[in-house]
Amino acid sequence: MNLSQARDALAAARRVAVLTGAGISAESGIPTFRDAQQGLWARFRPEDLASPDAYHRDPALVWEWYAGRYRDVMAATPNAGHDRLARLEREKGDGFFLATQNVDGLHARAGSGTLGGQLVELHGNLITARCEVCGQVEALPAPEGFTPPPVCSRCSGRMRPNIVWFGEFLPEDALEAASDAFAAADVALIIGTSGVVYPAAGLAFETLGRGGTVIEINPSETELTPHLSFSLRETASRGLAALNGG
Numbered sequence: 339m340n341l342s343q344a345r346d347a348l349a350a351a352r353r354v355a356v357l358t359g360a361g362i363s364a365e366s367g368i369p370t371f372r373d374a375q376q377g378l379w380a381r382f383r384p385e386d387l388a389s390p391d392a393y394h395r396d397p398a399l400v401w402e403w404y405a406g407r408y409r410d411v412m413a414a415t416p417n418a419g420h421d422r423l424a425r426l427e428r429e430k431g432d433g434f435f436l437a438t439q440n441v442d443g444l445h446a447r448a449g450s451g452t453l454g455g456q457l458v459e460l461h462g463n464l465i466t467a468r469c470e471v472c473g474q475v476e477a478l479p480a481p482e483g484f485t486p487p488p489v490c491s492r493c494s495g496r497m498r499p500n501i502v503w504f505g506e507f508l509p510e511d512a513l514e515a516a517s518d519a520f521a522a523a524d525v526a527l528i529i530g531t532s533g534v535v536y537p538a539a540g541l542a543f544e545t546l547g548r549g550g551t552v553i554e555i556n557p558s559e560t561e562l563t564p565h566l567s568f569s570l571r572e573t574a575s576r577g578l579a580a581l582n583g584g
């Protein structure tokens with residue numbers, strides 16, 4: 339498959355499923371996890387911060403890290419890549435499904451999920467917290483007025499970051515909706531992810547298994563690249579511009 343055929347396939351697709359990773363937020367100034375020169379994990383060991391054990395060992399440290407990332411994402415703005423996916427959703431309507439591994443909330447701020455299609459945050463998000471006692475999910479206060487840990491307005495229980503941590507399961511309904519959407523997709527786009535964390539990375543194979551087309555946009559080759567229909571060595575915004583209009 340070449341670029342022109344990939345463009346035609348996307349234009350003709352009735353059902354489009356998209357998976358995004360940290361790479362689509364790189365152009366908003368948010369570090370990716372694994373890029374050696376800037377990846378967040380390069381400075382932290384994941385198990386020391388993003389895991390239930392880390393949280394129970396030292397909730398204040400974990401909240402300190404998440405509160406810092408919360409401030410960062412609230413200071414960031416969606417970039418052209420996020421905006422182009424919102425435009426694609428407007429074009430495809432209810433045939434559009436976006437599953438993101440990102441927790442920065444930028445797709446929602448670009449309007450994704452409100453333009454006729456669906457948005458699912460597979461790993462949760464940094465801008466809400468979940469009560470450890472009653473499960474209530476609440477938006478965090480504005481960064482300048484936020485001192486962690488937040489307290490549940492319903493039961494006064496301590497609230498944890500509303501993130502799926504290493505070793506935890508993804509929300510069942512979100513994963514099921516994503517699997518169904520990728521299985522039904524005529525075209526799937528895999529954008530800005532290293533494709534090493536499952537089950538998210540496995541979604542591409544749901545589309546391939548049903549004879550669909552899977553197009554990757556990533557400046558680097560990934561573990562998924564050899565299996566896909568076409569891979570565009572581009573950033574998210576430039577790759578989406580090349581695939582779907584100027």
Ligand code: APR
Pocket residue numbers: 358359360361362364365370371372373377439440461529530531532533534535555556557558560572573574575
């Ligand atoms: N445009 C598109 N892709 C980019 C860009 C860009 N401007 N810059 C970097 N990338 C690519 C990198 O080449 C890399 O393949 O984005 C990818 C980022 O990979 P990771 O840092 O591994 O992030 P991600 O794939 O989202 O990680 C998946 O792992 O740590 C867990 O839960 C965490 O959701 C995260 C999951």
